[in-house]
Amino acid sequence: QDSLIKPGDIWGRNVSSQVLLVLEATREHTGRYACAAANSVGETRSETISITVFYPPECSNRGIRLVKETLSCNLKALPAPDTYFWHVQPTGFEPQNLTTGSHILPLDQINGPLSDFLKATCSGNNGISYQEVPCEKTFSFEHLRPQQPQQCDLAYEYGEFHIRCVPVENATYYEVSVWRLSTSNSSLVLEKRASMGFGTGQAMAQGGSWLVRAGLGEMGAGDEAGALACNRYGCSRALLLRPTENLLQAASPPWWHCK
Numbered sequence: 001q002d003s004l005i006k007p008g009d010i011w012g013r014n015v016s017s018q019v020l021l022v023l024e025a026t027r028e029h030t031g032r033y034a035c036a037a038a039n040s041v042g043e044t045r046s047e048t049i050s051i052t053v054f055y056p057p058e059c060s061n062r063g064i065r066l067v068k069e070t071l072s073c074n075l076k077a078l079p080a081p082d083t084y085f086w087h088v089q090p091t092g093f094e095p096q097n098l099t100t101g102s103h104i105l106p107l108d109q110i111n112g113p114l115s116d117f118l119k120a121t122c123s124g125n126n127g128i129s130y131q132e133v134p135c136e137k138t139f140s141f142e143h144l145r146p147q148q149p150q151q152c153d154l155a156y157e158y159g160e161f162h163i164r165c166v167p168v169e170n171a172t173y174y175e176v177s178v179w180r181l182s183t184s185n186s187s188l189v190l191e192k193r194a195s196m197g198f199g200t201g202q203a204m205a206q207g208g209s210w211l212v213r214a215g216l217g218e219m220g221a222g223d224e225a226g227a228l229a230c231n232r233y234g235c236s237r238a239l240l241l242r243p244t245e246n247l248l249q250a251a252s253p254p255w256w257h258c259k
Contacts, residue, residue: 002034005020010022010026010028010029020035025053026053026055027053027055027078029051029053030051030052030053031050031051032048032049032050032051033048033049033050033051034046034047034048034049052078053078054078054079054126054128055077055078055128056077056125056126056128056129056130056131056132057075057076057077057081057123057124057125057126057130057131058075058076058077058131058132058133059074059075059133059134059135060074060075060076061074062074063122063135063136063137064120064121064122064135064136064137066139066141067104069106069107069108069144070104070105070106070107071086071088071104071105071106071107071120071122071139072103072104072105073086073103073104073105073122073123073124073135074103074135075103075122075123075124075131075135077124077126077128077131078126078128079126079127079128080126081103081124081125081126081131082101082125082126082127083099083100083101083124083125084099084100084101084102084103084105084122084123084124085097085098085099085122085123085124085125085134086098086099086100086105086120086121086122087120087121087122087134088105088110088118088119088120088121089118089119089120090110090111090112090113090114090116090117090118091116091117091118092116093111093112096110096111098110103124105122107141113232114141114232114233115141115232115233115234115235116140116234117138117139117140118138118139118140118141119136119137119138120136120137120138120139121134121135121136121137122134122135123135141233141234142233142234144170144231144233145170145229145230145231145233145234145235145236146168146169146170146171146229146230146231146235146236147168147169147170147229147236148168148228148229148236148237148238148239149165149166149168149174149227149228149229149236149239150166150168150239151165151166152164152165152166152227152239152241153241154216154219154225154241154242154243154244154247155247156243156247156250156251160215160216160217160218161215161216161217161218161219161225161243161247161251162213162214162215162216163176163196163213163214163216163225163227163241164211164212164213165196165211165212165213165227165239166211167211167212168229168236170229170231171229171230171231171236172230172231172232173195173196173230173231174195174196174212174214174227174228174229174230175193175194175195175196175227175228175230175235176193176194176195176196176214176216176225176226176227176228177190177192177193177225177226177228177238178190178191178192178193178216178217178219178223178224178225178226179191179223179224179225179226179240180220180223181220181221181222181223185222188222188223188224194214195214196212196213196214196227218251219243219248219251220243220248221243221248222242223242223243224240224241224242225240225241225242225243226238226239226240226241227239227241
């Protein structure tokens with residue numbers, strides 16, 4: 001519906017002369033225009049013309065967003081941006097400058113681990129001008145870490161304790177830890193931490209290739225073994241297990257070995 005241009009706001013004061021003067025065009029001036037002239041005989045209206053005001057990119061819709069494992073740079077501009085400039089810096093690493101022809105940046109294009117925070121800025125260019133103020137945001141990827149292992153057990157095989165776990169979705173590697181009961185029996189002390197492999201050749205030959213496993217060495221009553229599922233975004237909480245009485249008995253030397 002047509003609306004009459006009135007003095008003030010974006011139009012200034014003089015809106016009734018033969019010339020409509022706009023000192024500084026903004027996107028609010030985009031639209032379809034017509035003028036009309038009237039005298040004592042009547043009024044005549046001109047044909048309609050369309051005016052489009054181009055403007056440089058600026059942040060829109062919260063600027064940078066994380067969609068699954070992709071950063072999205074949300075800008076508004078006319079025409080739409082054709083080049084995007086990214087400045088990203090994982091905690092503890094040097095900043096990286098990336099240029100893309102799309103508004104998205106997959107996380108796998110960023111060098112370094114993402115287990116802590118990522119500072120990111122993005123801006124665009126649409127051929128009219130570069131963006132003056134970039135979009136900025138700091139991201140945490142804790143929600144992209146694997147879930148805590150749920151299906152794990154301890155076994156005594158081939159002369160040592162093993163921890164075995166069913167693989168966890170979205171995990172790319174696993175860590176295992178062994179906690180020893182202190183000599184005072186008052187606390188647990190971390191003895192070792194290592195990556196969990198896929199078992200020895202002997203264990204694999206007897207099946208169980210669907211399990212990830214790691215050798216723990218000797219364990220005693222009160223000791224604990226922990227399993228964590230990890231990826232580039234960090235590790236899950238540890239699942240802690242203690243050896244059962246039956247396992248401890250299986251690991252004990254025969255009575256005739258006792259001194």
